[in-house]
Amino acid sequence: MGEDDGxxxxRGRRDFGRTAEPSGRAGHPGNGRPRFVVQIHDARRTHFDVRLQVDDVLRSWAxxxxxxxxxxxxxxxxPTEDHPLEYEEFEGVIPAGEYGGGTVIVWDRGTYEPLSHDRAGRPVGFGRSLEQGxxxxxxYGAKLRGEYALTRFRGGPGSAGEEAWxxxxxxxxAGRGRGAPDPWRARSVTSGRTLAQVAAEAAGELGR
Incomplete structure (x- = not known):
């Protein structure tokens, strides 16, 4: 599946004339180990977005x-829609009325190493392992380091067999590692700012 399809x-959910989110049309270097990013998103409900690069897109979970x-x-x-690889760098305020309207900071980012294997001990591609559930x-992040697993199940929010992980x-x-902080006290790994600071700076820019 090409990036445009993914x-x-x-793209269908966003008006790029209003939001500063990347459209994904500029391209992004994809060399080396695959990337991951964890963003804090103060939308209707404040949450963390975990995004893992699979081929040309970031597979995403709230x-x-x-x-x-x-x-x-x-x-x-x-699970949420796939995002462009450039979204790893996005930090700012999505305008009210836009899909996901609210403030976003990049809490952590880095690379990751797929660890899934088949029954014969052979490595399984990350996209394939997600398909298998x-x-x-x-x-390998600035804040998160260690082994994780994503497991699919049915009966998520909204039930009726809705998919969740x-x-x-x-x-x-390792036995225990660093976890997610209070989102309102957390600071961006790229700018050092909090959600409140990003929102205040954006409001100041609009007021000029």
């Missing part, structure tokens, strides 16, 4: 409580 839903550092915690992860990976920090490599 981003059709993303995680209300954010990633946990405790292997005993299972965090709900609701269980994907293991190791994050569980995000779990596995015990592989």
């Amino acid at each position: 981003l059709r839903e993303y 995680v209300p409580k954010g990633p946990s550092g405790d292997p005993g915690d299972r965090r709900l992860a609701v 269980h994907a293991r990976f190791r994050l 569980l995000l779990v920090r596995t015990a592989g490599g």
Whole structure:
């Protein structure tokens, strides 16, 4: 599937004449280990967005409580539309009335290593492991480092068999790691700003 096909839903939900979110048409270097980003999004409900590069897009999940550092915690992860690779760098305010309207900061980002294998011990591509409903990976971020797993199940928000996932920090490599902070006290890994500071600066720019 090409990037244009993968981003059709993303583009269809946004007016790029109003929002500063990337359209995904500029291209993005995709060399080296695949990328990940965790953004904090103060939309209708404040949550964390976990995005993992799969081929030419960022596969995305809304995680209300954010990633946990405790292997005993299972965090709900609701799949959302694929995002362009450039979204890894997006930080700012999505205008009110636009899809996902609210403030976004880049809480963490880095690379990840797929860890899934088949029964014969052969590596399985990350996209394939997601199709099969269980994907293991190791994050190399500024804040999140360690092994995680995403597991699909039915009966998510809205029920009626709606798809959802569980995000779990596995015990592989370490017992306990850093987890998600209070979103309103968290600072961007790229700018050092909080949600409130980003929103205030955007409001100041609009008021000029």
